[in-house]
Amino acid sequence: MEFTVKQIAGLLGGEIEGEENLKISQLSKIEEGISGSISFLSNPKYEPYLYTTEASAVIVDKSFEPKKAFKTTLIRVESSYTAFTQLLQQYERIIKGDKRGIEQPSYLGQGTELGENPYLGAFAYVGTNCKIGKNVKIYPHAYVGDNVKIGDGTVIHSGVRIYNNTIIGQNCTFFANAVIGSDGFGFAPLPDGTYKTIPQLGNVVIEDNVSIGAGATIDCATMGSTVIRQGVKLDNLVQVGHNVEIGKNTVIAAQAGIAGSTKIGENCVIGGQAGFNGHITVPKGTKVGGQAGVTRTWEEEGLSLNGTPALELKDSLRSAAIFRKLPLLEKRVHELEKQNKEDKH
Amino acid sequence: MEFTVKQIAGLLGGEIEGEENLKISQLSKIEEGISGSISFLSNPKYEPYLYTTEASAVIVDKSFEPKKAFKTTLIRVESSYTAFTQLLQQYERIIKGDKRGIEQPSYLGQGTELGENPYLGAFAYVGTNCKIGKNVKIYPHAYVGDNVKIGDGTVIHSGVRIYNNTIIGQNCTFFANAVIGSDGFGFAPLPDGTYKTIPQLGNVVIEDNVSIGAGATIDCATMGSTVIRQGVKLDNLVQVGHNVEIGKNTVIAAQAGIAGSTKIGENCVIGGQAGFNGHITVPKGTKVGGQAGVTRTWEEEGLSLNGTPALELKDSLRSAAIFRKLPLLEKRVHELEKQNKEDKH
Amino acid sequence: MEFTVKQIAGLLGGEIEGEENLKISQLSKIEEGISGSISFLSNPKYEPYLYTTEASAVIVDKSFEPKKAFKTTLIRVESSYTAFTQLLQQYERIIKGDKRGIEQPSYLGQGTELGENPYLGAFAYVGTNCKIGKNVKIYPHAYVGDNVKIGDGTVIHSGVRIYNNTIIGQNCTFFANAVIGSDGFGFAPLPDGTYKTIPQLGNVVIEDNVSIGAGATIDCATMGSTVIRQGVKLDNLVQVGHNVEIGKNTVIAAQAGIAGSTKIGENCVIGGQAGFNGHITVPKGTKVGGQAGVTRTWEEEGLSLNGTPALELKDSLRSAAIFRKLPLLEKRVHELEKQNKEDKH
16 A cells, blocks of 8 residues: 555646655645655645645645745645545545455345345345345445345445334445344333333334444334434434434434434534433524533524533523632622621621 | 235224225324324324324224214224234234244354244354243344353344343343443552453343343443343443442433442433442432433432432422523622622712 | 362462361352352451351451451461452453354454464454454454454454454453444535535554453544553443544543544543543543533643533532522522612612
8 A cells, every 4th residue: 555656646647746756655634744645735724834744745736836945745736635535535445445245154135135236244134125225335244134225335334233124325324333223212101110112113214325323323213213314424322212303414423312202403513422302303503512411492493502401502601601600609699698797787 | 014904903803984995004193194004092182183184094992982074994992002002013023023943154052052932043143051041032143152041032132242141031122232241340550550450250130021222231240240120121322330230110211321339229210311420329219310410329219310410300400490590690799799889888 | 160168278379267168159248248159358447247257268368367256267378369369360261261262154354364372253254464463362243354453362352343454452352342443423514514524544543451341432533543542441332533542541431422633641530421522632640520521621630520511620519519509599699689679778
């Protein structure tokens, strides 16, 4: 995984200004560039780093005019940002691997066929009557139950568990050990103090371009579907209860949890370890701080919420600021009481 | 998975009032009924929905007398609630599958025998000298270590990890990727700043009718046993530390965590993301709010606790209500100070 | 797994005072000793338990002089603490098993060789071009990607997922279902409200003597490495974001989460469910309470932090104490207002 500046310039259709035989083995940010790495300069804000960077080569726009001396080699291209992105993707393919084919032993249930150009890792298990799209990768030890649909280009990493009847769109990614479609937490109390299990008969529907983090868990619906709309990104260890719906392009950071039947709107941004009560609605564009506890439905779109129970951010910050000075406030009240008492005498 | 109203009425021993050839492919709540679904009416509170529901059929009590016109087909039975439950269970068996037999390749260690009527999924692993009861299901990729006992009717889903010497009762369910019996977090600090690992030599004992959520983790005891009593229900991603004991019929919502050696009483209800310090006791019937942090032992049974550090719910709510108005309280104090100052002049 | 007192005394080179033929089948703490168990007495604080313990035998220092009657059998050794630790380790080996050899079916990719004296469980998967040290144990269903290095004596439990290019030191332990090196949570918002995935091209580097809990997740770096220094202990379900660095000998309790690019210093002690914002620095020796939310960089070493947003412990406790009495404080302010009003008249 080592290339010369010349090889990279050739790949990008760029012109070299400097040493063409330098060896490049990694990518770097220009401000963190080290010898043997290639970086790029697009945003003028970062130009000063060009004159000090240790990166062996820097990709710049054709039009770039340096204002000082520098020691790195330049590769001039039409758009340095686009060229670097292209390089990133090539590099990613090398780093992450591009697995294809069917490793043995693996298990395919009756009535299940893989689409064109599959990867099925060793010890992967796909149940009966599944419909698997083209270019789907199913890594070793992944489990796919019965009657599951998986759209084209979706990637199921090692140890992911997908229960029966789950429906998954195109170009989704499930990171290792995520669990999709296990039973919702539904128990009805009985007079003797024990609980009766409420059958969980629904499924999970995941639309296109969704990313699910490592160890995240999404429960199936009691009836109907738990729904994750297109473009949603869930981080590691996020918990999604039964019958929840998450609106499109909402991103949820690690270890957040959403209790049953709650609806999260589109384009929300949810911080890590945040929690949501069940049966509430959070509208479009809501921002929720880390560790916040959202306990009720909010009507207005685009609010920032914070704290437990969650308040609007500005209220929460004001209260928190005084919380820090509570001992002082108490002292001030004590002082007033003393004065009042003295005044009486 | 499509039935006619006539077939379903036959199954339930009910009488049809309306179209007997309608096709039914799913179950629904009466207030969410859609064409092609069957619902039920038991609680009179829901009667108004009968007159508007889109459900193709509704199961009602024999004695039910409608007060308005409706367009759905009725199936009259002795008890509509019981009949619907029966239908739910049938449907569940179809949806969830009823796996039997031994798929290959799978692994059974020396001295281990499966009980009658087993399911052992492909790539499942059961170690040496295990005692596995009747009607136990062990799904693909489940791991069962050595010297493990599993009672009749227990179900171990895909990717569950059960360490050596664990003892599990009857009719328990372990959802995907739960981990039972990994080492407790025990490290003794040494003078040089490093830590020495304290051997974790105990096990986990799980009694009958316990349900453990996806990705939940239960540590083995340092010595003795971590104990989960009968009827306990743990939701996804719950963490149970070493030497913890959870009393019977206690339910714990997702992402809650219990530190080592803490005892939780019977019939407690614990909210999501709640946390418990180690070495404390929480008595019978305690209710703990979501995200609460229980930091000390409580003596009185049946309390509701909330907040961090947890207070009794009524105290916590009162304080939280004023917390929200802290800026106003500060202003009031400021106003008093101003008045006092003016009075002096 | 039953030994006589005589056998144990022989193993420890100790002298028996009492019954040498008693059967011992487990270890116990002296205050919890039951018949059939062996315990030890080292700290004089526990001496009273010697006179009441039900343990069949107790290991004591040679020099120990009892002050009362007792019914247990003594084994006298040079150092009772050392002898008991020795016994613990022997017992651990029996309890936990000492797996060796290669079970089938298992999978080894091209260019990968196992070091001397390996354990490779059935259904374990190791990708291409990995370097695996001596005495490494890889349990059933563990997944090791391509180009992974694992140092001597490291143990990978069942269901652990180690992504490509991870570098792991010696004598580390990964408990079941931990995930190392999955993609960091990096998405760039686009004008249409969707997100573009930022390629995550770095890896995870884990130094020697690290312990990673069950279900914990550690993301790979965007570029460069997420680094876990030597001696770090992470409990179950801990989340470590991309480009985080955790200093040596830091211990982090269950369900804590660290957002991307944050640096945690050496010898910190972090409580369960604590959360850390991204891009902050926490210095050496910091103690962080359970459920705390650390939102900013702290400069001073050795502080204790608590609450959300985290304050110094003493400030946090003072404010929390008044928080509990907020209704009273509000009443006192109200009283003052009333008095002022009356005074005006």
